[in-house]
Amino acid sequence: MNEMLNPGATIGILGGGQLGRMLSVAAARLGFKTHIFEPGANPPAGHVAERVITAAYEDEEALRRFADGVDVITYEFENIPTSALDLLESLRPIRPNRKALAVSQDRLVEKAFLNELGLATAPFAAVDDATDLAEAIAEIGCPAILKTRRFGYDGKGQVRLKSESDAETALADMAGAPSILERFVDFTAEISVIAARNPSGEVACFDPGENVHKSGILHTTTVPARITEAQRTDAVLMAAKILNKLDYIGVMGVELFVTPKGLIVNEIAPRVHNSGHWTQAGCTVDQFEQHIRAVAGWSLGDGARYADVEMLNLIGDDVEKLQDLAKQPRTQIHLYGKSEAKPGRKMGHVNRVL
Amino acid sequence: MNEMLNPGATIGILGGGQLGRMLSVAAARLGFKTHIFEPGANPPAGHVAERVITAAYEDEEALRRFADGVDVITYEFENIPTSALDLLESLRPIRPNRKALAVSQDRLVEKAFLNELGLATAPFAAVDDATDLAEAIAEIGCPAILKTRRFGYDGKGQVRLKSESDAETALADMAGAPSILERFVDFTAEISVIAARNPSGEVACFDPGENVHKSGILHTTTVPARITEAQRTDAVLMAAKILNKLDYIGVMGVELFVTPKGLIVNEIAPRVHNSGHWTQAGCTVDQFEQHIRAVAGWSLGDGARYADVEMLNLIGDDVEKLQDLAKQPRTQIHLYGKSEAKPGRKMGHVNRVL
DSSP states (O other), X not given: OOSOOOTTOEEEEEOOSHHHHHHHHHHHHBTOEEEXXXXXXXOGGGGGSSEEEXXXXXXXXXXXXXXXTOSEEEESOSOOOHHHHHHHHHHSOBSSOHHHHHHHHXXXXXXXXXXXXXXXXXXXXXXXXXXXXXXXXXXXXXXXXXXXXXXXXXXXXXXXXXXXXXXXXXXXXXXXXOEEEEEOOOOSEEEEEEEEEXXXXXXXXXXXXXXXXXXXXXXXXXXXXXXXXXHHHHHHHHHHHHHHXXXXXXXXXXXEEEETTEEEEEEEESSOOGGGTTHHHHBSSOHHHXXXXXXXXXXXXXXXXXXXXXXXXXXXXXGGGHHXXXXXXXXXXEEOOOSOXXXXXXXXXXXXXX | OOSXXXXXXXXXXXXXXXXXXXXXXXXXXXXXXXXXXXXXXXXXXXXXXXXEEEOOXXXXXXXXXXXXXXXEEEESOSOOOHHHHHHHHTTSOBSSOHHHHHHHHOHHHHHHHHHHTTOOOOOEEEESSHHHHHHHHHHHOSSEXXXXXXXXXXXXXXXXXXXXXXXXXXXXXXXXXXXXXXXXXXXXXXXXXXXXXXXXXXXXXXXXXXXXXXXXXXXXXXXXXXXXXXXXXXHXXXXXXXXXXXXXXXXXEEEEEEETTEEEEXXXXXXXXXXXXXXXXXXXXXXXXXXXXXXXXXXXXXXXXXXXXXXXXXXXXXXXXXXXXXXXXXXXXXXXXXXXXXTTOEEEEEEEEO
């Protein structure tokens, strides 16, 4: 599929969460229809999509039905089972490509890829057992973080080691999953670049945002980030390098640590990213539309930032403050249509124009 | 229904065109689901709604099914058959109310209502036959416009009389429909105020936009309008007076002529309005969200304008320029998902930040 998708075409989205929901809305704005594939019932994206297929990723018939109804497939999360991707890829183009998924699904592969590209990461070592861990601690030192190589998100699947004496309990937490030990990075700030690339190789990056986490979950992103002009340029060039190397098509979130020794890549996410939600209030074209444009083979839109914005996540019962937030000036509310507000669950976000 | 709708509630929308589509998206942003009732197949709003009921307004069973599934009913066009409204109103609250519909469905009732409120309109007279028309021309003079009292939109159902000699052909054009003769207003500009009112009586108006029509169809709306501060205040106060008098809940479009003698109300539309599409690019909260907030009984949002914007309608084959538009800086594209580009058909619009 090198040609451009025309309005009226249908974009398939794997995953029906809030990212799929906001992608659906952006697709509609450009005249596209969307179909959602999601194992869970009543997914947020389903409220704004033309069709929802509720089925497991192991259900080949459902995957075929999904592929039959769409012109191109994209996704809102990276942990899609390989077998599903193998089948879908034989039926329709998947954008971003498998290479991006393979790299980002595994923290070890990801860090090796970044280092090969000449980009700095935290020192790391693979850990499969107690011997590996002892060697890794000897090599890397503490404080460090032991993380599962796969399936971690929002601080899940990771544990901090203050010293060697934490090794045993940390390893027990991994429950035998292949892991990676990363040296703790002493950063002054965490920023992220939301970058987009289309099939013609056009790259566009949004202005880097500065992230603050709480209990491992993104709390706020603020633009502009408190970084120098040189750091801003570095960050954008690093992101562009990653997308180009992967022949990437779509939007990627690149998280970076700002350290006295320069920028260090923390992780990449081959999809629209929570730290890019501010673009809905600060740009003519937001990250969701930029992703859809890229996936559809269109020119990228104008993502220049015209306002200072703070994005605040609404987690769990934060949504109880809703009617107060609704009264605030310069405040844009985005709710995800999730029925139950569980602790740690992302229920929505607020963009405040500063 | 005096209480507030909580996220998760469902808003029913009568009409599945582009206005319903953009209302659906705004509703989703606030965590609501939408159901669309529309006689035509594959309506634009259906691509972004949880449910679409395809049925005639005469289908009582379908109307009941629609009402059963929603918490409140709103609409995207004013010519809803009375019998359907009678039934729906007995089942669920309809916002805006029937009074607003009754006034705006009939140009004669509308003008009488506005004059009673002390607001200026073009001189007018009811015309049912040739005798009425002769009398009306004698009273009002020419140039004048003969319009059907009901069901006119986008310049349809109206004909201009340069002089008395045009009377016979003009009347023939009305095909026996009850009509109204309006004196042609010599205006320097046409502006519109997009005004919102919620159940607590809170009123908020967007900055007036200046409209340019082509062949009877809105071509551009530009903000700010080229009017004085006094005119801006007048316009907003006039709009607020109308909404308050009608106990209105929702967004209304109020079209005004700017004349050397002051502002004259052209017509009102009890719904979100094409001349308010610029708010998507110029305000934190746009007209669609403002309507949903009002209908849901929420506080109105911050609709202060932060940018100069030109909204350009894409009519018929204007959409062929799409890929050129996609490359323009500061340009936001909105397509309506209509499959066929017929002449005069609104296919989308573009908001350019100036």
